Amino acid sequence: MKTWTRRRLLGGALSLGAATLLEGLTGRNAVADPPPVIDVEARRFRFTPAEIPLKAGQAVELAIRSVDFVHGFSLPDLGLRTDLPPGRVTRVALPPLPPGTYDFLCDNFCGDGHEEMHGRLIVRA
Numbered sequence: 336m337k338t339w340t341r342r343r344l345l346g347g348a349l350s351l352g353a354a355t356l357l358e359g360l361t362g363r364n365a366v367a368d369p370p371p372v373i374d375v376e377a378r379r380f381r382f383t384p385a386e387i388p389l390k391a392g393q394a395v396e397l398a399i400r401s402v403d404f405v406h407g408f409s410l411p412d413l414g415l416r417t418d419l420p421p422g423r424v425t426r427v428a429l430p431p432l433p434p435g436t437y438d439f440l441c442d443n444f445c446g447d448g449h450e451e452m453h454g455r456l457i458v459r460a
Contacts, residue, residue, distance in 0.1 A: 370394040370428070377401040377408070377419050377441065380448035389458045391434045397427040406452070407443035418443065432458045 375397050376383045382399075389395060399408055401419035408427060409416045419425050441452035 370396050372396045372398050375399045375454075377406040377452075378403055379445050380441075380452045382439070382441075382452065382454040385454040387454065387456050389429075389432065389456055391458050391460045392431045394431050395429050397429065399425045399427060401425075404445045405443055406441045406445055408439060409442040410437060410439040410456075412437045416442065429456075432456070434458050434460045 370393070373387060373395055375387070377399055378401070387397075397408075399419055400423070401421045403421055405421065406419040407416065408419055408425070410427075410429075413429070413432075415427060415429075417425055417427060435458055437456040437458065439454050439456065441449060445452065
């Protein structure tokens with residue numbers, strides 16, 4: 336058991352040493368920083384914020400909280416779609432995007448005004 340523990344500890348130290356060496360050679364952290372998180376609220380009949388500015392080439396995560404209904408979140412240009420159960424945070428990882436605009440919408444009918452429940456990602460260089 337002691338041999339296994341020593342090997343495991345040594346392996347972990349070697350991995351840490353390799354990460355430090357890689358950081359020194361490349362000037363970058365070998366362990367990627369988590370993407371920024373953008374909070375979004377879904378409520379009949381709007382997303383807040385409805386326009387989300389993003390930086391081109393940067394991955395982000397949307398943390399979407401529905402407050403009143405099982406809304407849907409659809410981003411057709413990226414082929415992303417999920418349900419948004421009320422009272423929960425649903426996380427949607429967005430890959431790095433090129434400059435442009437990307438529309439998103441609620442795709443679960445939530446009553447009169449549903450067709451106005453949409454938003455836009457605005458990606459700038």
